[in-house]
Amino acid sequence: MTAGKGLEGVVATQTAISSIIDDTLTYVGYNIDDLANNASFEEVVYLLWHKRLPKADELAELKQQLADNMSVPQEVLDQFRTYPIKNVHPMAALRTAISYLGLFDEEAEEMTDEANYRKAIRLQAKIAAVVTAFGRIRKGEEPIQPKTDLSYAANFLYMLSGEEPEDIEVEAFNKALVLHADHELNASTFTARVCVATLSDIYSGVTAAIGALKGPLHGGANEQVMKTLMEIGDESNVESVIQGKLDNKEKIMGFGHRVYRQGDPRAKHLREMSRKLTKLRGEEKYYNMSVKIEEIVTSQKDLPPNVDFYSASVYNALRIDHDLFTPIFAVSRVSGWLAHILEQYADNRLIRPRAEYVGPGMQQYVPVDER
Numbered sequence: 001m002t003a004g005k006g007l008e009g010v011v012a013t014q015t016a017i018s019s020i021i022d023d024t025l026t027y028v029g030y031n032i033d034d035l036a037n038n039a040s041f042e043e044v045v046y047l048l049w050h051k052r053l054p055k056a057d058e059l060a061e062l063k064q065q066l067a068d069n070m071s072v073p074q075e076v077l078d079q080f081r082t083y084p085i086k087n088v089h090p091m092a093a094l095r096t097a098i099s100y101l102g103l104f105d106e107e108a109e110e111m112t113d114e115a116n117y118r119k120a121i122r123l124q125a126k127i128a129a130v131v132t133a134f135g136r137i138r139k140g141e142e143p144i145q146p147k148t149d150l151s152y153a154a155n156f157l158y159m160l161s162g163e164e165p166e167d168i169e170v171e172a173f174n175k176a177l178v179l180h181a182d183h184e185l186n187a188s189t190f191t192a193r194v195c196v197a198t199l200s201d202i203y204s205g206v207t208a209a210i211g212a213l214k215g216p217l218h219g220g221a222n223e224q225v226m227k228t229l230m231e232i233g234d235e236s237n238v239e240s241v242i243q244g245k246l247d248n249k250e251k252i253m254g255f256g257h258r259v260y261r262q263g264d265p266r267a268k269h270l271r272e273m274s275r276k277l278t279k280l281r282g283e284e285k286y287y288n289m290s291v292k293i294e295e296i297v298t299s300q301k302d303l304p305p306n307v308d309f310y311s312a313s314v315y316n317a318l319r320i321d322h323d324l325f326t327p328i329f330a331v332s333r334v335s336g337w338l339a340h341i342l343e344q345y346a347d348n349r350l351i352r353p354r355a356e357y358v359g360p361g362m363q364q365y366v367p368v369d370e371r
């Protein structure tokens, strides 16, 4: 029997990295609420890659390795200045940059566990530098070198703005990174696993995953949520704009989910961060508009917000350009992609399902001048 068009409900592999059971999300058995409230992003990276939480010295070592590996070859930065068209989307630039980075990695084709782990560290470190450098270079600003004494979350914000972030900004950004790190067999992770199951290399797997994350039905939704908030503009317009979209059968970005039915457990953490940060900035309208949208969509369509919905107003309050929201998702999710890539290599089988043929029956070839 043919599976549903979107493979809904199909269990395509086994994983020990994360699970969604009865709308509860866990990373290696730890509830996402616990991790969001307590863990640093670096701890989560370690957890996903080693399937256990790090001891203090192991965490310190990983933090050091990430900080030490953030520099990016000059050639990768220089190519950001060469695009023939204006307004290249940062996800397109990121996809190219990660693929290009592979050309500077002496171990790119080395398939041992040790080499793959070293590449995972390099990719996790460099992706933050790539996204922040692109965000600056396109505005005519120079990239900023990371500070080795800052956390991963703080370094990202520092490399983007050039200013050391406040504690609350680091808290919000760290939480967002923790919440986006992994999510079972979502579309981009599945893409990464399919790619490396051919025994292709890590750079190919991550590049493919970035392409899948870019779309607005997946990671690209966070930028679209901000677009909706900007279009609404003012709290008084929420009802008319959202009702208009629903009447037109348009999707409201940041709502609905393929797996969650009662709601995405990550959304409440981002909602609370959005409340706090927008208040601090005197920009409560983005939070208030979001809450109103949630009320309308939940009551009319019975669709709760997903992780992308409140992350938009959080990143906006962190003064991040709207088209960098999805690259930030990739900065976090690469940790999950890498964990899944390593898990796939460890027990590999080519992923190659079948398709049910629904085209014409047998036909006779007719030469072109007789057609």
Ligand SMILES: CC(=O)SCCNC(=O)CCNC(=O)[C@H](O)C(C)(C)COP(=O)(O)OP(=O)(O)OC[C@H]1O[C@@H](n2cnc3c(N)ncnc32)[C@H](O)[C@@H]1OP(=O)(O)O
Pocket (backbone or CB within 6 Å): 006, 216, 217, 218, 219, 221, 250, 251, 252, 253, 254, 255, 256, 257, 258, 259, 301, 303, 306, 307, 308
């Ligand atoms: C990190 C992430 O990837 S989270 C998801 C991010 N994506 C988005 O926020 C984009 C908006 N949401 C969507 O497009 C969808 O909810 C998806 C793609 C996430 C999940 O889609 P599916 O599991 O395929 O749900 P499906 O499309 O079957 O939706 C069921 C019904 O709800 C409707 N629906 C689903 N999402 C929305 C939405 N955001 N706004 C309005 N209606 C919606 C569908 O139109 C459909 O209605 P119908 O039965 O009358 O045709």
Ligand SMILES: O=C([O-])CC(=O)C(=O)O
Pocket (backbone or CB within 6 Å): 180, 182, 183, 185, 186, 187, 218, 258, 259, 306, 307
């Ligand atoms: O799991 C999914 O389909 C999408 C999602 O929420 C994620 O990737 O975080």
